[in-house]
Amino acid sequence: MRTFTVRRSLLKKTLAGLGCAAALLFSPLSLQVAQAAEPEKDELKLGFIKLTDMAPLAIAYEKGYFEDEGLYVTLEAQANWKVLLDRVITGELDGAHMLAGQPLGATIGFGTQAEVVTAFSMDLNGNGITLSNAVWEEMKKHVPMENGKPLHPIKADALKPVIEQYKAQGKPFNLGMVFPVSTHNYELRYWLAAGGINPGYYAPAKGDIAGTINADALLSVTPPPQMPATMEAGTINGYSVGEPWNQQAVFKGIGVPVITDYEIWKNNPEKVFGVSKAWAEANPETHKRLVKALIRAAMWLDADGNANRAEAVKILSRPEYVGADAKVIANSMTGTFEYEKGDTREVPDFNVFFRYHATYPYYSDAIWYLTQMRRWGQIGEAKPDSWYLDVAKQVYLPEIYRSAAAELVEEGLAKSEDFPDAGEEGFRAPTNEFIDGLTYDGRKPNEYINQFKIGLKADSVL
Numbered sequence: 533m534r535t536f537t538v539r540r541s542l543l544k545k546t547l548a549g550l551g552c553a554a555a556l557l558f559s560p561l562s563l564q565v566a567q568a569a570e571p572e573k574d575e576l577k578l579g580f581i582k583l584t585d586m587a588p589l590a591i592a593y594e595k596g597y598f599e600d601e602g603l604y605v606t607l608e609a610q611a612n613w614k615v616l617l618d619r620v621i622t623g624e625l626d627g628a629h630m631l632a633g634q635p636l637g638a639t640i641g642f643g644t645q646a647e648v649v650t651a652f653s654m655d656l657n658g659n660g661i662t663l664s665n666a667v668w669e670e671m672k673k674h675v676p677m678e679n680g681k682p683l684h685p686i687k688a689d690a691l692k693p694v695i696e697q698y699k700a701q702g703k704p705f706n707l708g709m710v711f712p713v714s715t716h717n718y719e720l721r722y723w724l725a726a727g728g729i730n731p732g733y734y735a736p737a738k739g740d741i742a743g744t745i746n747a748d749a750l751l752s753v754t755p756p757p758q759m760p761a762t763m764e765a766g767t768i769n770g771y772s773v774g775e776p777w778n779q780q781a782v783f784k785g786i787g788v789p790v791i792t793d794y795e796i797w798k799n800n801p802e803k804v805f806g807v808s809k810a811w812a813e814a815n816p817e818t819h820k821r822l823v824k825a826l827i828r829a830a831m832w833l834d835a836d837g838n839a840n841r842a843e844a845v846k847i848l849s850r851p852e853y854v855g856a857d858a859k860v861i862a863n864s865m866t867g868t869f870e871y872e873k874g875d876t877r878e879v880p881d882f883n884v885f886f887r888y889h890a891t892y893p894y895y896s897d898a899i900w901y902l903t904q905m906r907r908w909g910q911i912g913e914a915k916p917d918s919w920y921l922d923v924a925k926q927v928y929l930p931e932i933y934r935s936a937a938a939e940l941v942e943e944g945l946a947k948s949e950d951f952p953d954a955g956e957e958g959f960r961a962p963t964n965e966f967i968d969g970l971t972y973d974g975r976k977p978n979e980y981i982n983q984f985k986i987g988l989k990a991d992s993v994l
Contacts (some may be wrong), residue, residue: 688727896974
């Protein structure tokens with residue numbers, strides 16, 4: 533924190549000691565551009581979990597993008613996703629790197645009830661599903677092979693006979709995921725169900741929030757950094773998590789990442805930058821400036837065909853950020869992904885931070901999460917299509933993103949073509965790039981829910 537303190541003090545003293553004209557010559561770039569308002573709050577504490585997709589926060593700090601916006605930020609790692617969310621709600625954190633489902637889950641009252649919003653999507657993809665060596669050896673017998681290597685994507689159909697063996701022996705098949713409203717939970721459930729494996733249902737109205745009703749595989753929460761050790765101890769048979777904790781299993785020789793979320797749903801939204809609604813309303817200028825800094829960081833991370841990723845890996849490997857070995861982080865973040873040890877494949881879009889309009893808060897991204905909450909019973913009753921859009925609009929704030937992007941274009945720091953068209957209504961085009969080939973159209977959530985063979989239908993109740 534010493535570097536942070538020195539830089540902040542020096543900047544404030546310099547601006548205070550200079551006249552207005554001189555200050556414009558020496559101040560950060562954004563202060564050279566006439567702005568309508570000063571930030572309501574300039575000293576901020578932002579939270580994150582030790583995962584590679586917190587990178588926009590680290591880069592915005594290390595490259596001085598926060599300071600360019602007149603913001604003096606402290607970044608603080610949090611113990612787990614619940615603590616992080618609670619601290620944003622209470623105001624101990626001004627904002628945080630969040631699971632995309634957290635603001636939505638809080639707003640509809642699944643778990644913690646609170647109004648949490650986002651104006652910035654932090655990334656696409658970045659997760660994987662890892663199984664223990666013992667499970668993989670049995671599963672591999674059922675996986676199609678090509679040139680002596682598993683044919684990808686590996687479907688959960690090959691896991692089904694392994695789970696049936698466990699059942700026959702009277703043993704539970706346990707899998708870890710990071711949080712009930714996490715992408716990891718929904719991706720793991722999606723993959724299992726596409727292979728004919730029921731991951732279980734929630735019934736909050738009946739007091740059942742374990743999510744294991746009628747389950748073939750039992751899913752439970754494990755904090756991301758603890759995943760490898762928990763699997764190595766035999767408590768879980770596998771897990772769904774973000775990097776670097778899948779690659780850590782490969783390096784430790786304790787498990788095999790069998791599939792990435794890019795293969796489950798190509799270019800799926802992953803994390804968001806979340807703040808409380810009250811904070812957003814009290815600090816609109818500060819919020820916009822945070823989004824500006826984060827957009828610049830995302831652009832840097834994806835610039836020139838990921839040319840900056842090697843530098844990003846070094847930064848993230850530091851203990852104050854992810855704190856994992858740089859080789860482990862690089863194994864996925866620099867355009868490759870190692871599955872079975874020695875089986876490294878090109879996956880250039882495993883981590884996407886800006887391409888494909890990754891940072892824009894699309895309503896359709898929010899609605900997909902809500903469809904999965906309904907599919908697995910976290911939303912316990914039927915809802916009309918209009919409800920899904922109404923909730924998305926409560927939580928996702930594209931107008932703040934657009935304002936931030938417009939200022940970056942005006943300042944010459946971005947180009948208008950970097951961002952969605954002005955007439956964009958908040959919906960990505962319908963896509964069938966899922967492992968089961970089903971089509972998702974965010975404008976028709978109930979129709980989408982009704983396509984699934986495993987899962988609640990739009991109007992069913994447990």
